[in-house]
Amino acid sequence: MLKLSKKVEYGLIAVRHIASLNNQISTVKEISEKYAIPSDVLAKVMQRLTKGKLITSHQGAMGGYTLARRAEEISVMDVIAVIEGTQVGIAQCFAEEPQNCSIFHACTIKNPLGKIQHNLEHVFNSMKVSEIV
Amino acid sequence: MLKLSKKVEYGLIAVRHIASLNNQISTVKEISEKYAIPSDVLAKVMQRLTKGKLITSHQGAMGGYTLARRAEEISVMDVIAVIEGTQVGIAQCFAEEPQNCSIFHACTIKNPLGKIQHNLEHVFNSMKVSEIV
DNA sequence: TGAAATAGGACTACGCAAGTCGTATTTACA
DNA sequence: TGTAAATACGACTTGCGTAGTCCTATTTCA
Numbered sequence: 334m335l336k337l338s339k340k341v342e343y344g345l346i347a348v349r350h351i352a353s354l355n356n357q358i359s360t361v362k363e364i365s366e367k368y369a370i371p372s373d374v375l376a377k378v379m380q381r382l383t384k385g386k387l388i389t390s391h392q393g394a395m396g397g398y399t400l401a402r403r404a405e406e407i408s409v410m411d412v413i414a415v416i417e418g419t420q421v422g423i424a425q426c427f428a429e430e431p432q433n434c435s436i437f438h439a440c441t442i443k444n445p446l447g448k449i450q451h452n453l454e455h456v457f458n459s460m461k462v463s464e465i466v
Numbered sequence: 467m468l469k470l471s472k473k474v475e476y477g478l479i480a481v482r483h484i485a486s487l488n489n490q491i492s493t494v495k496e497i498s499e500k501y502a503i504p505s506d507v508l509a510k511v512m513q514r515l516t517k518g519k520l521i522t523s524h525q526g527a528m529g530g531y532t533l534a535r536r537a538e539e540i541s542v543m544d545v546i547a548v549i550e551g552t553q554v555g556i557a558q559c560f561a562e563e564p565q566n567c568s569i570f571h572a573c574t575i576k577n578p579l580g581k582i583q584h585n586l587e588h589v590f591n592s593m594k595v596s597e598i599v
Numbered sequence: 600t601g602a603a604a605t606a607g608g609a610c611t612a613c614g615c616a617a618g619t620c621g622t623a624t625t626t627a628c629a
Numbered sequence: 630t631g632t633a634a635a636t637a638c639g640a641c642t643t644g645c646g647t648a649g650t651c652c653t654a655t656t657t658c659a
Binding site for chain 3: 334360361362376377379380383390391392393394395396397398
């Protein structure tokens, strides 16, 4: 409950890793070994980060990944959004299709949870990869 | 990902309900019908809230539940902790047995996530049931 | 041309959330 | 004193999402 997914953790670690090496090209193999992350899983994460334009892929031998933006311009929220493909929502009300919640009409806690939701979004948006030293 | 469980939502709704009726005795049937919550599920939630001493049960006919403390003294965190029975942790590092994380030793994002964790805890601790109008 | 790298689909395993069911126990009140 | 209304609680089922594995295709450097 209320946990980040491993994919997001892996993504943050990877992006931070590249940033910490001054954007030097890095491979899945290198990162997965260094941090003991299953390489197949990390590979998919990197592909999503690429599609989300947070990093740039370099195919072929001697290839790998570099950041697509400066580390100061990549927020934790960016990484989450790109990897999960959905909005962060602590309840259905704040994700897509709020109406799907079985309780929607009678729910009395949407507003208070909304405050918490906003707070979370703010924290995730304001924390940048460059701060993850 | 990062979602509260339905049980916690139900618990918050129930506690708020009782508080909004000035701590008048309320039954599972009444609450489950009013908010369209499955009564069996709600019953278990109420039992946990009782064990956690947030509400008081009154068995037998004409029984039900009342708050065990003033609404100003019940935080959202209290409800979560009692219902889930575990610490809120956005990653394994912040739950029980941090060492179980497959990445623990090499993880580079414990500190930044810790900031987010603390922020979350603060928000949940400071929001009281009395504020959930 | 071969090796090193990304791209990406298909599949499995597992755990947890959510809900259901059945039964026991307590208590007010007719 | 019996019955109905209520809580107590364990066992079970189901479904879904997470995490991970496997396999193959494609790209590119040397």
